[in-house]
Amino acid sequence: MSVRYVREAIVGSHDVAAAVRFHQEAFDLTVLDEPVADGEALLGVPGAPGGRLRLTPVGPADAGWEPPAVWDLGGRLLGIYSHDLDRTAAAMAAAGGAPRRPVSYPYGTATLSELVGRGPDGVWWTIPLAVPGAHRPSAAYAADPDRLHSELHSAVLVVAAADHDAAVALFTAAGLTAAFDGTMAGAPFDELVGMPAEASLRLTFLMGPAQEPARLEIMSFEGVPVRDRSTDRAGLRRLVFAADDPRASYDALVAAGATPVTADVVRGPVGVEIQVTAA
Numbered sequence: 001m002s003v004r005y006v007r008e009a010i011v012g013s014h015d016v017a018a019a020v021r022f023h024q025e026a027f028d029l030t031v032l033d034e035p036v037a038d039g040e041a042l043l044g045v046p047g048a049p050g051g052r053l054r055l056t057p058v059g060p061a062d063a064g065w066e067p068p069a070v071w072d073l074g075g076r077l078l079g080i081y082s083h084d085l086d087r088t089a090a091a092m093a094a095a096g097g098a099p100r101r102p103v104s105y106p107y108g109t110a111t112l113s114e115l116v117g118r119g120p121d122g123v124w125w126t127i128p129l130a131v132p133g134a135h136r137p138s139a140a141y142a143a144d145p146d147r148l149h150s151e152l153h154s155a156v157l158v159v160a161a162a163d164h165d166a167a168v169a170l171f172t173a174a175g176l177t178a179a180f181d182g183t184m185a186g187a188p189f190d191e192l193v194g195m196p197a198e199a200s201l202r203l204t205f206l207m208g209p210a211q212e213p214a215r216l217e218i219m220s221f222e223g224v225p226v227r228d229r230s231t232d233r234a235g236l237r238r239l240v241f242a243a244d245d246p247r248a249s250y251d252a253l254v255a256a257g258a259t260p261v262t263a264d265v266v267r268g269p270v271g272v273e274i275q276v277t278a279a
Contacts, residue, residue: 002175003243004208004279005050006216008042009078009155010238011123012058016041018096019055019120025095026088026119027080027149029053044151045140050242051151051214053078058233067122068229070193071158071201071221075236075272076229077116078123079154079217081130081138085115087148088127092117102129105188108180110134116193121234126156126217137211152214154205155239159269161202161220166257167269168204168218173256174241174249174276176216180205199223218269230270238265238273246276 013019020041023029029043032052036042044052070076082088085102092099099117106112113129130141130150138150159167168178185200195201200222207215216239229235243249250264253274258266261273268274 002209003171003241003249003276004175004210005212005242006152006155006214006239007050007242007277008052008054008240009152009214009236010054010056010240011078011121012232012234012237013055013121014058014061014234015120016055016057022095022097022120023053026092026097028147029149045143045147047143048139048151048213050139050212051153053152056237061234067118068227068232068235069224070116070118070124071195071199071224072227072229073158073160074228074230074232074270075155075239076124076158076219077126077156077217078152078236079126079128079156079214081135081141081150081153082127083130083148085113085127085129089115089117092119092125096120097125100194101191103188103192105184105192108182114192122229122232123235126154128153136207136213136215138213150213154213154215154217155236156217156219157269157272158219158221160226161222163269164202164204164218164220168206170253170256170258170268171206171216171218174243174252176206176208178204179207179211195221195224230272236272238275240275240277242279243276244279246278249276
């Protein structure tokens, strides 16, 4: 009954046309020729079954709206692999994004290089360097190893530190497995995300049985002025999961504490909707 991967991340956008241009220019994503609702756009890598990005219009930004900080509560980040972080940072900046400097840091027993930056609609991006033979599975890279970017690598929910374990338990109840769970603090991570020197972040990396993209990350911060931005209209609003048995996965999510919304959608941590569809 396990959920396997995030088929789509659905992002509310203040300007869909501008967001489409950004994701095409910054990350080489393609507008997919599939039926979409009026005003929406579906982007991804042709042939990759998961890791897609659906942009849906939410109207202009309210007066005084400010993009959230990376540690504010909500569906906060999306991840994508890159074979060249400097090229990606330059492409993001040219497309109108705000990339930070790439940083290398210890990740479990390995060293990971990554950049973090902000794109349209207050969505932050976590972009690890794809090391040939060492990165998680990617259908996009398998089909074309010379691509600069993969399909979506992950989706990230930022929750309160006190709610971290409960958020992880919700998704493990539906069949995801924690591949990494650790607390990160110190100079590399301060530089990576721009958090104060005394702050720390905890990250749990979750994936399905075959590690297919997109995967899920739960993140929480301590020592930062966290704001609850989970009700923002713009940003990551829904995750569409592919599952072997959608009904069993839906029931498992509800039993673990998710709130039913429709026959195939529940509301999960920080208000993010979770839709379960057939793999």
